[in-house]
Structures are given as structure tokens and as C-alpha cells.
Amino acid sequence: MPIIKVTDMAFVRVRVPDLDRAEEFLKDFGLVRAERTASALYMRGTGSAHHVHVTELGEPKVLSLAFTAAQRDDLEALSRLPGASGVEEMQEPGGGNRVRLTDPDGNQVEVIHGMTTVQPVPHDVLPLNDANDGLRRAGVLSRHTRRAAKVLRIGHAVLMTGQSDTMVRWYREHLGLLCSDEVLAPDNHLALSFNRVDRGDEYVDHHVLLIEAGPKKGLNHVAYEIHDIDDLMLGHEHLRAKGYENVWGIGRHVYGGQIFDYWMDAWDFMYEHWTDTDRVNARFQGVVDGTIDSANGPWGAAVPERFFMHAHD
Numbered sequence: 468m469p470i471i472k473v474t475d476m477a478f479v480r481v482r483v484p485d486l487d488r489a490e491e492f493l494k495d496f497g498l499v500r501a502e503r504t505a506s507a508l509y510m511r512g513t514g515s516a517h518h519v520h521v522t523e524l525g526e527p528k529v530l531s532l533a534f535t536a537a538q539r540d541d542l543e544a545l546s547r548l549p550g551a552s553g554v555e556e557m558q559e560p561g562g563g564n565r566v567r568l569t570d571p572d573g574n575q576v577e578v579i580h581g582m583t584t585v586q587p588v589p590h591d592v593l594p595l596n597d598a599n600d601g602l603r604r605a606g607v608l609s610r611h612t613r614r615a616a617k618v619l620r621i622g623h624a625v626l627m628t629g630q631s632d633t634m635v636r637w638y639r640e641h642l643g644l645l646c647s648d649e650v651l652a653p654d655n656h657l658a659l660s661f662n663r664v665d666r667g668d669e670y671v672d673h674h675v676l677l678i679e680a681g682p683k684k685g686l687n688h689v690a691y692e693i694h695d696i697d698d699l700m701l702g703h704e705h706l707r708a709k710g711y712e713n714v715w716g717i718g719r720h721v722y723g724g725q726i727f728d729y730w731m732d733a734w735d736f737m738y739e740h741w742t743d744t745d746r747v748n749a750r751f752q753g754v755v756d757g758t759i760d761s762a763n764g765p766w767g768a769a770v771p772e773r774f775f776m777h778a779h780d
């Protein structure tokens with residue numbers, strides 16, 4: 468049995484030397500300012516989380532990935548582990564409590580509970596017509612205004628590591644993640660391990676954490692769900708017009724099934740827009756011996772080296 472079962476991803480915490488520039492990129496990416504202090508920026512989506520991204524001021528670094536615990540007792544359980552912090556009151560906007568852990572690669576993990584929730588921002592999504600149902604949008608015109616995408620929520624993170632088996636075991640044992648799909652390299656080592664949260668019968672994103680074997684260690688990317696395919700395309704055009712670097716996309720993934728689009732910020736932190744993920748529950752059993760070629764999707768460009776070799780510490 469795992470120590471606890473986290474219910475979702477909460478936010479990523481990074482550090483960069485220019486909060487104005489960080490906020491400009493994150494707005495162009497589709498996030499909205501929740502709060503800003505002299506030394507930190509908190510950005511939210513249209514969902515109910517107080518924030519889904521934290522930027523602290525300083526030299527560029529990934530500070531932590533944060534996950535949500537179902538109950539306060541889970542924090543107590545984690546705090547009793549060797550090397551864990553105590554249960555701390557979070558001294559920042561959104562409040563709540565947390566425990567800090569360190570994974571086998573030295574990445575900091577925050578498990579939080581009790582953060583303030585906020586009123587979701589309503590959003591219109593037009594139904595799409597297709598060959599089976601050509602009247603979903605009967606009488607409703609598809610007219611769009613050019614704009615940035617709108618982020619709904621944070622979805623997943625990807626960590627590169629030189630010890631994928633150890634890392635995967637640690638996250639499953641500590642946070643209760645379940646194996647969704649795994650891809651083996653030609654020499655049979657674990658190349659990609661997609662893991663989801665365990666909420667029993669409830670359907671959840673195909674993955675909340677992907678462990679990727681590679682020559683570096685650190686964060687490959689953090690991924691945010693946006694509203695729909697038009698939002699993805701509008702966001703793509705907006706980010707391109709602003710001169711940001713498009714790393715990979717638009718395409719559709721095999722594992723997880725998302726339509727994706729990857730962008731780099733000024734400090735080499737990579738962010739993904741996605742929509743239309745596979746959703747599975749605890750009964751799902753994926754493949755555990757997929758081949759690495761399946762990293763390329765059914766459509767869209769092949770995965771570039773800039774993407775799969777990327778890791779930020």
C-alpha cells in the first residue's frame with residue numbers, strides 16, 4: 468500500500484530573475500494573475516484552484532512540483548517519513564498546509580492540503596460537428612476572436628532521470644500513483660513511464676506524472692489543460708505572433724491521446740497546452756512493453772530532439 472494517494476497535481480514552483488517578463492509569458496500562455504508580491508507571482512487558470520503556477524524571484528531553477536492530498540491526515544503520514552518536513556502552514560497567498568519531500572533525484576515535492584479555492588471563470592465551448600452528428604452546433608455560428616488560449620487547470624509534469632525504475636517506484640509508493648502505460652527502450656530499460664492518480668472508479672487524466680529516462684535529471688515540461696481545439700489553435704497563433712519558441716506541436720499523443728502544443732519561455736522552462744486527453748479510472752490496464760517509436764503520434768511532426776532531450780534543474 469502506498470503511504471498516501473494524491474488526488475491531483477496542484478502547481479509547479481519555479482524561480483526566474485524577472486517577474487515582469489515571467490508574467491508576460493504566462494499571460495500570453497493563458498494564465499491569469501491571482502496575486503503578486505515583491506518576490507513571487509501566483510497565476511491561476513479558469514478553474515477553482517487559487518493558483519496553478521508559482522514564480523519566485525532569483526536565479527532560474529525548478530523549485531518543486533506540488534500535488535494535492537485528499538485529507539489533512541495524509542500530510543501527517545508523510546511528515547513522519549525520514550527526510551520529510553513537518554506539516555507546515557503555507558506563508559503565501561492561497562494558504563493551506565504542506566509537507567515537503569525529496570525524491571530520489573533530489574527534486575523537491577510539495578504535498579498540499581487546504582489551499583483556498585476561488586470562483587471558476589465561466590467559459591463558452593462550442594460543440595463540434597462531425598460525420599456522426601452534424602447538428603451539434605445547429606444554428607450556432609463558429610465565430611472566434613483572436614486571443615491567447617485560456618488555461619483551465621494544471622494537468623501533469625514530466626521528469627527526466629537516470630534512474631527511472633527507482634523514481635517510478637518512489638512516486639508510486641509515496642503518492643499512490645498507478646501505472647498507465649510504459650514504453651521500453653530497445654535494450655529493455657524503462658524509457659517512459661506514464662502514471663496517473665488513483666481515485667478509484669472516478670475517471671482521471673491518463674497521466675499526472677511521466678518519468679522519462681535520459682542523460683540529465685530535472686523537469687522536462689509542465690502541462691496545462693485548455694478549453695478545446697479552437698483554444699489550442701488560437702493560443703498557438705497568439706504565442707507564435709509574440710515570437711515565443713514553439714518546441715513541438717501541434718500534434719496528437721499516442722499515450723494519453725491529448726492534442727498538444729509545446730512552448731519554451733525565456734529561461735528554458737517548457738510548457739504544454741493540451742486538450743482532449745484520454746481519461747481512465749483505477750481499473751485501466753495499459754501496456755507495459757510499448758516500443759519507443761510510439762512516442763510519435765498518429766499526426767503532427769515527429770518528436771524533435773529539442774523536446775525529448777530537455778531537462779531543467
Ligand SMILES: [Fe+2]
Nearest residue numbers: 623625690739
Ligand atoms: Fe505532456
